[in-house]
Amino acid sequence: MRKSKRSAYKHLSLCLFGALLLSVAGCSRKEPVVAPKDRILMANDILYYGTEETGPMGDADCVKGEILSTVQPGEIPTENGQSNFGGVGNPYTFDFGDGGIMVFVEEEYFWFYREEKGAQTAVEEGQQQAVKEGEQQAEEEREQEEEETMIVEPLESLDPSLLPLNFVFSSGAGAWGTMISLEKDGSFTGGYNDSDMGDTGEGYAHGKHYHCTFQGRFGNFQKVDEYTYGMTLEEIRYEPEPGTEEIRDEILYIGSEPYGLSEGKEFLLYLPETPAEGLTEEFLSWWPGRYTWDGKTGRALGCYGIRNVEMEYGFFSDDVCPDCRGPVSPQTGVCGECGKAVGN
Numbered sequence: 211m212r213k214s215k216r217s218a219y220k221h222l223s224l225c226l227f228g229a230l231l232l233s234v235a236g237c238s239r240k241e242p243v244v245a246p247k248d249r250i251l252m253a254n255d256i257l258y259y260g261t262e263e264t265g266p267m268g269d270a271d272c273v274k275g276e277i278l279s280t281v282q283p284g285e286i287p288t289e290n291g292q293s294n295f296g297g298v299g300n301p302y303t304f305d306f307g308d309g310g311i312m313v314f315v316e317e318e319y320f321w322f323y324r325e326e327k328g329a330q331t332a333v334e335e336g337q338q339q340a341v342k343e344g345e346q347q348a349e350e351e352r353e354q355e356e357e358e359t360m361i362v363e364p365l366e367s368l369d370p371s372l373l374p375l376n377f378v379f380s381s382g383a384g385a386w387g388t389m390i391s392l393e394k395d396g397s398f399t400g401g402y403n404d405s406d407m408g409d410t411g412e413g414y415a416h417g418k419h420y421h422c423t424f425q426g427r428f429g430n431f432q433k434v435d436e437y438t439y440g441m442t443l444e445e446i447r448y449e450p451e452p453g454t455e456e457i458r459d460e461i462l463y464i465g466s467e468p469y470g471l472s473e474g475k476e477f478l479l480y481l482p483e484t485p486a487e488g489l490t491e492e493f494l495s496w497w498p499g500r501y502t503w504d505g506k507t508g509r510a511l512g513c514y515g516i517r518n519v520e521m522e523y524g525f526f527s528d529d530v531c532p533d534c535r536g537p538v539s540p541q542t543g544v545c546g547e548c549g550k551a552v553g554n
Contacts, residue, residue: 241296241316244283249295251277251313251322252287253302254459258311258322260295265312265319265378265389271407271417272303272385274311306403306419307456307463317541374398377516377525379470379496386420388470390516390525396428396441402468414462424448424468428477437484443475474520482530484511493517496524512552 249260253275277300278291285294295315302313305324312319380387386404401424407417426446434440450465457463486494486509493515494500503509512532516525529538529552536547544551 242283244295246315246320248283249293249313249315249320249322250287251293251302251311252290253311254290254305256305256324257287258305258313258324260313260315261321261323263321265321266380266387272312272405273301274304276301277313304416304459304461306405306421306461307458308401308403308421308423375514375527377514377527379523379525381496386469388468388525390471392428392516396431397426398428399423399425400468402466402470404466404469411462413457414460416460418462418464420464420466422448422450422452422466422468424471426471428479431479434478437481439479441477441479443471443477446471470518470521470523470525474518474523476519478517478519480511480515480517482511482513482532482535484515485509486511489517490522492522493524497526499529 246260246262251258251260275291277293277297279289280293280296280298281287283294287294293313297313297315300314302322303311303319305311309324311322311324313322374391374393377390377392378387379389385406386402388400388402390398390400392398402420402422404420405417406419409418410416424446425448427444428441429444430440430442432440446468448468452465452467454465455462480489486497486499486503489511497511497515499509499512510532511526512529514527514530517523518525528540529543530536531538531545531548531550531552533550534545534548536545538545538552542551
């Protein structure tokens with residue numbers, strides 16, 4: 211179940227401490243430079259392919275194992291715990307049934323997604339995926355020609371490198387979170403995950419995992435003021451069905467509604483320039499910037515925010531540059547577009 215902001219700190223601290231020890235142990239090795247999308251790791255007889263997505267690992271009990279061996283970049287791993295990007299000793303997490311794991315690489319946790327190990331080669335699988343994506347793109351283009359697509363004013367001027375714009379709803383502690391990827395036309399996709407490894411029973415010694423994936427659309431955009439747009443949640447679909455249960459790998463998977471979106475229809479979209487002092491305490495309690503703000507000094511959000519008006523939940527993007535709205539690195543605080551160092 212969702213952990214309170216206070217009760218989950220112990221698990222998070224253990225997780226971060228363990229990850230730090232493993233990363234320090236590997237500092238002396240010269241690792242090959244492999245682009246995120248070219249990374250492959252084998253675990254549980256499954257090949258997991260790297261992406262550029264990063265995020266918090268979550269609870270310490272999420273750790274499944276560590277990288278045991280490596281092959282040359284470009285080669286396909288053939289043993290469990292083997293990678294093609296180095297990182298021997300680096301940890302990776304359980305696959306909670308969504309087809310993804312997180313792997314510690316270059317001081318961050320990256321998402322990897324699985325492909326079943328079988329008779330097909332990785333090249334053949336890649337070719338089939340390319341055909342599938344091409345057909346899907348063609349269908350989407352046909353649908354777009356048949357109907358007018360509304361361009362949302364606050365997103366229209368965004369640098370294409372920022373799209374889709376990712377928002378996260380999480381307390382910053384514990385193993386739960388809801389992520390939204392918002393497109394320029396107001397459509398979105400996302401997922402919700404919540405782990406409780408301490409809640410065990412017969413057949414699920416590794417605890418419970420609540421989850422869903424979803425897609426939907428915001429519409430009826432109305433400008434409220436210089437920094438704020440109102441919008442309505444027009445549709446949302448998610449799977450699996452809430453309450454659906456399945457035990458895999460000694461974990462009880464339970465279908466759930468997406469926390470933060472399942473209640474409430476009216477939302478507000480805040481631009482990065484929105485003054486923080488004019489927002490509600492409940493909404494700001496979810497804002498990552500609250501830790502470096504005294505609550506009085508004039509300060510802008512510094513990121514995009516989505517507020518569930520009824521529930522006072524808050525979804526936030528990564529920080530953006532106040533000069534060019536380019537993405538700011540969470541690690542260095544430097545804008546990836548103009549190179550400006552953005553202070554908190």
